[in-house]
Amino acid sequence: MEYIDIVNEEDNVIGQRTQEEVYQQHLRHRIVHVVLFRSNGNMVLQKRSAKKSFCPLHWVTAGSGHVQAGETYAIAAQRELEEEVGIQGELQHFKKDTFEGGGLQKFLGTFEMTSDDPVRMNTLEVESVGEFSLHQIKDMLASGEKFHPEFLFLLQKYYLPTV
Numbered sequence: 001m002e003y004i005d006i007v008n009e010e011d012n013v014i015g016q017r018t019q020e021e022v023y024q025q026h027l028r029h030r031i032v033h034v035v036l037f038r039s040n041g042n043m044v045l046q047k048r049s050a051k052k053s054f055c056p057l058h059w060v061t062a063g064s065g066h067v068q069a070g071e072t073y074a075i076a077a078q079r080e081l082e083e084e085v086g087i088q089g090e091l092q093h094f095k096k097d098t099f100e101g102g103g104l105q106k107f108l109g110t111f112e113m114t115s116d117d118p119v120r121m122n123t124l125e126v127e128s129v130g131e132f133s134l135h136q137i138k139d140m141l142a143s144g145e146k147f148h149p150e151f152l153f154l155l156q157k158y159y160l161p162t163v
Contacts, residue, residue: 003069004029011096011107016069028105029066032077033154034091036062037114042131043159044119046084048148049127057127059140060148062087062119073109081113085129086120089113095158101149108150110158134159 006015006027022029036044044062048055063081067073074091082088091111099106119129132140138160141147147155 002066004066005069005071007107019066023104026103026105028107030073030076030107030109031099031150032064032067032073032080032109032111033061033150034063034077034081035094035110035112035154035159036081036085036087037112038131039114039116042133043137044085044129044131045137046121046125046129047127049123049125051124055146055148058146058148058151060151061154062129064148064150067109074111077109077111084122084125086122087113087115087117089115089117097153097157099150099153101153106150108154110154 002019003016004019004022005013006017006022006029008014008028017027038044045059046062048058048060050056063077063084065076065080067076074093077091091113094110094112097108099108121129137155
């Protein structure tokens, strides 16, 4: 069973709960996203598995997920990136934001990485993986492709501010 740190408004740990309890009780918690770039500037995105309970078949960062109890943002980001697309390497901490959606409050720890290593997709988590220029991502948004709400927030704030 996966336990997640519950945090206060200053992002200090105040307890732990199961993932199910976090969502049922709308408890503030931590999430990580890893924005993976190729050396040509393209962004690697994953389409979430159809089996995911939240936002199946939505595009999201190369690695994302919950910060488990006792983990740092950085450790969680490295774990998620390796679990989902099989890539390891040095991450650069980018930003920490607050995010509210669906009645939940979260802290998003966002990391960036540039790597041309091949993707080893975890088919339990990921439906497909693609590499896109920012222009292509903007076109995908305009055509109605589905994007995870946290990733959409990050895109609009940092990568495509005119969207």
